[in-house]
Amino acid sequence: MMNLHNLPPSAILIFGALLLPLMPKQLRNLWCVVLPAAAFVWVWQVPLGHEFAISFLDFQLELVRVDRLSKAFGYIFTLNATIGLIYAFYVKRWAHHAAALIYIGSSLGVVFAGDLITLYFYWEAMAVFSTFLILFRGLEGSKKAYGAALRYVLVHVAGGLLLVMGLCICYQKNGGDLTFSAELFKDPHLGSWLVLVGFLVNAAAWPLSAWLPDAYPEATVTGGVILSAYTSKTAVYTLLRGFPGYEILIPLGCIMAMYGIIYALLENDMRRILAYSIVNQVGFMVVAAGIGSEWAINGAVAHAFCHIIYKALLWMSAGAVLYMTGKSRCTDLGGLYRYMPWTMVFGTIGALAISAVPGTSGFTSKSLTIHAAEQAHLFWPWLVLEVASAGVFLHAGIKFPYFVFFAKVKDWTLEKADIGEPPWCMRIGMALMAFLCIFLGVYPEPMYAILPYQDVFQTDPYQVFTAGHLVSQFQLLMFSGLVFFLMLPMLRRTNTIAIDTDWLYRRIVPMFYRFTDWSLNGINRWTAALVVDRLIPRLNHFFARGPYRVWVRVNMPFARLNRSMGEVEEFSARRFFYRQAMLGILPIGVTAFLAVVGLLILFFA
Secondary structure (H helix, E strand, O other): OOOHHHOOHHHHHHHHHHOHHHOOHHHHHHHHHHHHHHHHHHHHHOOOOOEEEEEEOOEEEEEEEOOHHHHHHHHHHHHHHHHHHHHHHHOOOHHHHHHHHHHHHHHHHHHHOOEHHHHHHHHHHHHHHHHHHHHHHHHOOOOHHHHHHHHHHHHHHHHHHHHHHHHHHHHHHOOOOOEOOHHHHOOOOHHHHHHHHHHHHHOOOOOOOOHHHHHHHHOOHHHHHHHHHHHHHHHHHHHHHHOOOOOOHHHHHHHHHHHHHHHHHHOOEHHHHHHHHHHHHHHHHHHHHHHOOHHHHHHHHHHHHHHHHHHHHHHHHHHHHHHHHOOOEHHHOOOHHHOOHHHHHHHHHHHHHHOOOOOOHHHHHHHHHHHHHHHOOOHHHHHHHHHHHHHHHHHHHHHHHHHHHHOOOOOOOOOHHHOOOOOHHHHHHHHHHHHHHHHHHHOOHHHHOOOOOOHHHHHOOOOOOOHHHHHHHHHHHHHHHHHHHHOOOOOOOOOOOOOOOHHHHHHHHHHHHHHHHHHHHHHHHHHHHHHHHHHHHHHHHHHHHHHHHHHHHHHHHHHHHHOOOOHHHHHHHHHHHHHHHHHOOOOHHHHHHHHHHHHHHHHHO
């Protein structure tokens, strides 16, 4: 009997998604919830150390490789998918669910892949099927979605090309060994750097990060919830697996943490605020990967676990507002606590969790990364992370709920009678995520128990709920809150456009396209005019009429020697020889002479 553990968890979701069009309409959405729940059970039951490999051509593909790192990401990926698809229960388009399931399944495939070839296959599948979650918004009437989807897929295709080039170099350097581990990249070379950059594209590392706030806000309501969890966190997993201790990641993560805050504070669109917040939060995890210690990796995994939950909750609340009002700009929103009280409560819990308020999941996870920076005696990264923690409270902890739910609106363009709570499935999804935010904030031991390195908790016991931690965190939050309200006139909502690095490829790519069109197509037109319109017709005319004219030229001197000819007789003789050649009526002597000449040429050649 086949061992079910050998079935990759990705197969459960991908093949289950392919069955959706064959199922009764009434069961499709329920089936979408059952599939990630079944994958969660698979992750829970699969033993540590389990491996499953197959031979393909000359490669040994390790489809399943289970250790504590992959299992931790497997837990949160499947848990988030289950609740996210409960939230999306109202969606009627089965193709949307199919794309989401294949995208999530591909993310699981990356997490449990033991070799880089298998990882690359799933990596590209992620890019393709996540694009549909943006394109489907175009079917709902959004014109921006198509452009965002095009830019999104082009960026990820470029990242995939860098990744595959790096894989080819690594394959040559390592004698055909592509087992995905830190040992493969222990000695940096061109291949390892290309692979790293390919991973950093998906991690939205600066200056390659503009694709995320460009694309995610243009996704469907539920597409934004799904997208917020997988692409960037899968990239974090690959950094923790393949590049722990790469010191270049520390300053890069610090830049991401600060950059995300600055742009989130400048933004007016609530979903773009949350998109920039993803860049900020992933920056913490990239710093942890750069530190590379056991505490740092534990902190990155814990932070990724909690980040997926509270970020999904924030996207759910923003999606509920967008679904009920059709508005996404903060200048068009405000005062919704009267009409959407439960959405406001759930969104506020997510905002408190991302701000690491004690009693929420952000406090019990983010502090591990800061603790790792302290242990490594990295003062400047520690300081940047502390400042970034304060900045998170400014843009996501206060700005998002304040301007969406509480701020007064002078000229409200919304019809209040049409505003209310979202469908029941959205409220259940938000309630489950809010419960997890509070549960893991009060009782984090279940999360700590699945972290990769358990020995550190024995050798260096870490207590998150200490007086020092609580007092310092409350001081940080109170200071951030004071700054926000003192600077509120400067942070007022305005219809502004923040120019990001995507401005470069939005402008340069069209210019490059026009230049290539002018240069290359200009060469094509010049070549067509010279060769096709002039040279080829003349060559055709020459080869069609040339032999006849040669025959005339050969015979005319002999005709002139035989008799004196006037102009009329010479013209008649030319016509005679030309007509003779065209009809193939040649004197026997001439034919024999030409045959002898041909044989002599063949003989001496």
